[in-house]
Amino acid sequence: MAFASSTINLNQLIPSLESLSVIWGNLNKSLQTQKKYRQTINELKQLTDKDLADIGLCRGDINAVAKGSVEHLIKRGVNINKEYFKLNKI
Numbered sequence: 001m002a003f004a005s006s007t008i009n010l011n012q013l014i015p016s017l018e019s020l021s022v023i024w025g026n027l028n029k030s031l032q033t034q035k036k037y038r039q040t041i042n043e044l045k046q047l048t049d050k051d052l053a054d055i056g057l058c059r060g061d062i063n064a065v066a067k068g069s070v071e072h073l074i075k076r077g078v079n080i081n082k083e084y085f086k087l088n089k090i
Contacts, residue, residue: 040066056080 044062056078070080
């Protein structure tokens with residue numbers, strides 16, 4: 001009785017250093033983005049309603065600003081510096 005022998009290429013099982021580097025880079029970028037998001041949320045929540053109004057925001061805008069989603073603010077007529085938020089399409 002014959003049986004099929006198969007060889008396992010270790011290169012297929014172990015990710016390359018380049019792949020691991022890309023994965024690590026993406027993870028690090030994601031963590032940095034989340035850190036900036038939380039920091040922005042915390043700083044804006046510390047402002048009073050009057051301070052927020054002075055910069056053209058209300059409490060309901062905090063999450064959108066932290067995420068960089070400011071299209072609805074522009075539609076409301078809030079003067080937003082598009083370059084600051086690096087928006088390519090408005």
